[in-house]
Amino acid sequence: MKTDSENTNFNLRHLRALHAIWAEGSFARAAERLGVVPSALTETVRQIEEIAGGALFDRRSRPPEPTPLGLTFLRETAPLLDDLDLSLQRLRERARGQGGVLRIGAAPSAISPIVAPAIAALRAQHPDLVITLHDDVAEELAERVADGRLDLAIAGRAQSSPDLVQEEIAADPFGLGCPRGHPLAARGAVDLGEIDPTELIHLDADTGTARLLADCPSLPAAYKSGPMKCHSTIAQLCLLRAGGGVALLPRRALELFNDPAICFVEVRDLALVRRLFLVQRKRQMPSPAMAAFLAALAQAAQREA
Helix, strand or coil: CCCHHHHCCCCHHHHHHHHHHHHHCCHHHHHHHHCCCHHHHHHHHHHHHHHHCCCCEECCCCCCEECHHHHHHHHHHHHHHHHHHHHHHHHHHHHCCCCCEEEEEECHHHHHHHHHHHHHHHHHHCCCCEEEEEECCHHHHHHHHHCCCCCEEEECCCCCCCCEEEEEEEEEEEEEEEECCCCCCCCCEECHHHCCHHHECEECCCCHHHHHHHHCCCCCHHHCCCCCEECCHHHHHHHHHCCCCEEEEEHHHHCCCCCCCEEEEEECCCCCEEEEEEEEECCCCCCHHHHHHHHHHHHHHHHHC
């Protein structure tokens, strides 16, 4: 670890210069983006490399590529720069008297039971808060949280990432969703063998629900995929309501609209649970708006449990 006097030679201007070159792939374009002449940017990089003790960009390549030393430093400092920019944005919002901005991601089936009530409670307490709700599949939401486009997300587990923390907040069992007039709708519970696999409406393979079904060892292959597929739970529920078939899905997904035209039937020999996770960036300092939402979300999840 360098001493404080050595570290003070490096400042935010240096950091932004490195990231601008990395993003633009050109010293000239980076200089234009930063509003400086190329020679000044070249001198800035020379100063940083002197502080670092090694080259950070290979100037022989076109476009200039980060060296292994430079790439490691850029990846380590990218979250710091993102957090600083977000903090500055919030600082300006507070200075203008705004209540802040909160960007939330959610799987569609998580919205009705816990996310929507939490947002409603939050807005009642903070009516000037600007809130954006983005619904998508778990992997896309996790990517948006990781790169800072979302502050947090509530969804099924995404693939592990060193940039994210995923904390389980709710769980619900899989069962059979079917139209109210279907012969199995009046049954309190059924066995898998009573479900005609040719009637099943499936979700795309990249959705969390489809992956859970595909990975379930006790589920026969005929129930994991078929000719009828949808991109979203909403489309799946619309087809159920129209009598287009039946579906294996989590209870909360079926209850997305509290639609009396479709019903949930327990499947006795399908021991499968879908879990919802709160997805956040590691070492993220919650803003006041985020902290208030997390408190409201915890209350909504507790009521739903």
